[in-house]
Amino acid sequence: MSHELLDALAKMGFWLALLLQVTPIMLWVERRAPAMMQDRLGPNRVGPFGFFQAIADVGKFVFKEDFEPATANRGLYLLAPMLALVPCMTTYLVLPFGPELEVAGRTILSVVIDSDSGVFVFLALASLGVYSLVLAGWASNNKWSMMGAIRASAQMISYELALTLAVVAALVPAGSLNLQRVVEQQMDDRLLGFLPAWGVFVQPLGFLVFLVAMFAETNRLPFDLPEAESELVAGYHTEYGSMRMAFFFMGEYMNMAVLSALAATLYFGGWSLPGLDLTQYSGIVPGLLGMGILWAKIGLFLFLYVWVRWTFPRFRYDQLMRLGWKILLPLSIVNLVVVAVLVISGRI
Amino acid sequence: MELAIFIVFAVTALVSSIVVVAHRSPVHSTLSLVVTLLATAGLFILLGSPFLAALQVLLYTGAILVLFLFVIMLLNIQRERASSARSPLQTWGALVGAFVLAGAVSRLLWDAHAESVAPPLTETFVSLRGVADQLFTTYLLPFEMIGLLLLLAVVVAGWVAKRVRAEADEESAE
Numbered sequence: 377m378s379h380e381l382l383d384a385l386a387k388m389g390f391w392l393a394l395l396l397q398v399t400p401i402m403l404w405v406e407r408r409a410p411a412m413m414q415d416r417l418g419p420n421r422v423g424p425f426g427f428f429q430a431i432a433d434v435g436k437f438v439f440k441e442d443f444e445p446a447t448a449n450r451g452l453y454l455l456a457p458m459l460a461l462v463p464c465m466t467t468y469l470v471l472p473f474g475p476e477l478e479v480a481g482r483t484i485l486s487v488v489i490d491s492d493s494g495v496f497v498f499l500a501l502a503s504l505g506v507y508s509l510v511l512a513g514w515a516s517n518n519k520w521s522m523m524g525a526i527r528a529s530a531q532m533i534s535y536e537l538a539l540t541l542a543v544v545a546a547l548v549p550a551g552s553l554n555l556q557r558v559v560e561q562q563m564d565d566r567l568l569g570f571l572p573a574w575g576v577f578v579q580p581l582g583f584l585v586f587l588v589a590m591f592a593e594t595n596r597l598p599f600d601l602p603e604a605e606s607e608l609v610a611g612y613h614t615e616y617g618s619m620r621m622a623f624f625f626m627g628e629y630m631n632m633a634v635l636s637a638l639a640a641t642l643y644f645g646g647w648s649l650p651g652l653d654l655t656q657y658s659g660i661v662p663g664l665l666g667m668g669i670l671w672a673k674i675g676l677f678l679f680l681y682v683w684v685r686w687t688f689p690r691f692r693y694d695q696l697m698r699l700g701w702k703i704l705l706p707l708s709i710v711n712l713v714v715v716a717v718l719v720i721s722g723r724i
Numbered sequence: 725m726e727l728a729i730f731i732v733f734a735v736t737a738l739v740s741s742i743v744v745v746a747h748r749s750p751v752h753s754t755l756s757l758v759v760t761l762l763a764t765a766g767l768f769i770l771l772g773s774p775f776l777a778a779l780q781v782l783l784y785t786g787a788i789l790v791l792f793l794f795v796i797m798l799l800n801i802q803r804e805r806a807s808s809a810r811s812p813l814q815t816w817g818a819l820v821g822a823f824v825l826a827g828a829v830s831r832l833l834w835d836a837h838a839e840s841v842a843p844p845l846t847e848t849f850v851s852l853r854g855v856a857d858q859l860f861t862t863y864l865l866p867f868e869m870i871g872l873l874l875l876l877a878v879v880v881a882g883w884v885a886k887r888v889r890a891e892a893d894e895e896s897a898e
Contacts (some may be wrong), residue, residue: 493775493852500765500778503786507758510793514751522797529794533787541780553775553852724802 379482381487387488390442391468393690394671398633399626400430409679410686437606440618442613448615449515456512457620460627463505467634470494472549472556474647475655486647486663487556494555498638499540502593505531505631509595509602509612516615524611527693528602531592534700535599539589541708545582545715546575547644559646572650575643582711583643585704590639592700594632596681601696636677644673730770737763750796754789761785775852 404427411418419426437542444453474486501586506529513525547553550561565573576583592599603611640646647666648654654662691699736759743756761784766775859867860869 445877452751491774493778496778496782497774500781500786503782506786506790510797511755514793514797526794526797529790529797533790533794536787 378683382483382599384488386468386484390667391473391488392465394547394667395464395630395633398678400434402432402629402682403430403433403625403633405679405723406643406682406685409682413683413686434622437619437622439632442618442620445516445518445615447517449517452511452515453615454620456508456515457616459508459628460624461506461509461630462707463502464630464634466501467498470498470555470560470640471634471637471670472646472666474663477660477663478658481659484663485556486666490556491554493553495543495553495638498555499543502631502635503532504538505593505627506569508624508627508628512616513602513612516612518615520608520610520614521612522592524602524604524608524614528595528612531595531599531601531696531700533588534697535592535704538585538700538708539593541705541712542582542586542589543638543642545708545712546586546721547574548712548715549575549578555641555646562593562645563648563650572645574645579711579715581707582715583639585708585711586639586643588699588704590635591681591684592696594628594635594681596628596632598679598691599689599696601693604690613678631715632678633674636674636681639677640670640673646670646673648691725768730767732784733763733766733770736760737855753794754792754796757792758789761789773851775855 405674407429408418408426419429422428422432428692433656444450469488470488475491477484477486487494489497494585510525510526513521515525516522549565550558551556562575567573567577571577588657591597595602602608603609608614613621616624640653647670650671652665652669654665657665713724740756740759740763744753744760747753747756761780765777765780765785768774768780849855
């Protein structure tokens with residue numbers, strides 16, 4: 377096997393090893409953090425601070441009966457949970473996690489696919505996630521699932537527009553679709569002499585649009601209409617149980633993680649940290665440190681997800697659509713125009 | 725290696741596109757179309773244009789076909805019944821279409837073997853920069869006109885929807 381192939385496999389393994397930890401840790405955080413916010417204890421019996429609760433949860437999923445509704449469309453019913461993992465298992469390929477590495481006399485890029493259309497590859501693969509929800513809802517042959525699927529398709533398309541326009545605006549200062557260039561531009565420039573030129577300081581409006589659209593794209597509260605449990609039982613995954621249900625969970629949490637990684641890369645300097653020059657280290661250390669910094673930023677976003685979930689009530693469906701089309705979309709266009717004008721006039 | 729990947733994607737695209745027209749269930753047809761478009765996106769990558777591939781997946785499979793599925797599900801279209809009574813217009817239309825397609829394909833094959841082939845698509849032409857260069861210089865006018873056309877379609881669709889709703893309101897008022 378060639379060196380390039382081995383490098384790519386090593387980098388993918390590195391990413392996957394970290395990504396797969398997101399679900400169990402988030403299962404625990406999602407129980408303990410709201411308990412903290414609501415002044416109660418939360419699960420604290422299994423292991424230190426109840427940390428092994430996640431393992432108990434996984435055990436429950438594994439040993440539950442694998443149930444299948446008799447009227448379901450079998451092939452698509454079985455396919456849908458697997459599709460839930462497609463976006464999160466592929467989009468990380470274009471995310472950079474460090475500077476160029478010098479290992480054993482070879483230069484290795486800290487990104488699996490170094491493409492000049494990187495961020496579009498990310499968005500394209502992320503946009504396939506909606507099929508999992510839609511097919512799960514349709515193939516289950518259940519009215520609640522169906523309602524969830526219809527909601528999911530309309531919601532995800534509506535918010536994808538605002539999200540994509542926010543991303544486009546975030547790319548303008550760097551002048552490249554390659555996320556590594558975007559990180560380098562944020563790292564090198566300074567705003568007003570002291571602020572790092574992070575996207576969030578350059579275009580706070582764009583970041584706000586991206587953040588809201590990000591919550592809607594991952595179907596998290598306050599936008600979890602496709603699985604609104606008070607109206608639709610569990611929405612698109614009503615008819616799923618055991619590990620198939622767990623696949624949807626994994627997909628949801630890992631999608632949150634990769635979208636958080638994109639947010640960190642576009643608006644918070646990605647793997648870079650102001651005042652820390654990673655290139656002073658040799659070997660694979662800059663890659664490991666960069667990955668650590670990136671994941672620290674991802675972790676903050678993941679906590680924000682939990683925080684928001686237990687703070688805001690769910691939107692009504694018409695409010696959701698109005699917010700997406702009449703507020704976020706115009707705002708993202710305004711943001712794009714403003715950023716473009718600023719860049720052309722040389723102020724950024 | 726490249727040939728093997730090409731064959732995989734090409735066969736997938738061909739088989740799934742046959743399923744699109746042959747399958748009786750609209751949902752399965754749409755899903756086959758998704759597979760066709762993904763396979764063609766793979767071919768675009770082989771041709772050296774990941775940008776076009778990403779755009780195809782983002783726009784067609786990520787948005788347009790999701791809307792197809794949305795409409796099919798919203799109207800709850802069931803499996804199409806075996807249509808014994810096919811209108812003669814359909815048959816003749818299909819025949820004419822098949823002839824036109826056969827002609828176009830044979831013309832393409834003929835041209836491909838002739839000496840005076842159009843210059844092959846170079847990497848600089850199909851890359852993001854190349855596409856942008858062509859789009860905003862040589863083809864700027866058609867590009868802008870398509871934008872205008874799409875805007876018109878959106879405005880008219882909004883107007884029609886509003887009028888239908890207004891009529892429904894009037895009827896309920898009476």
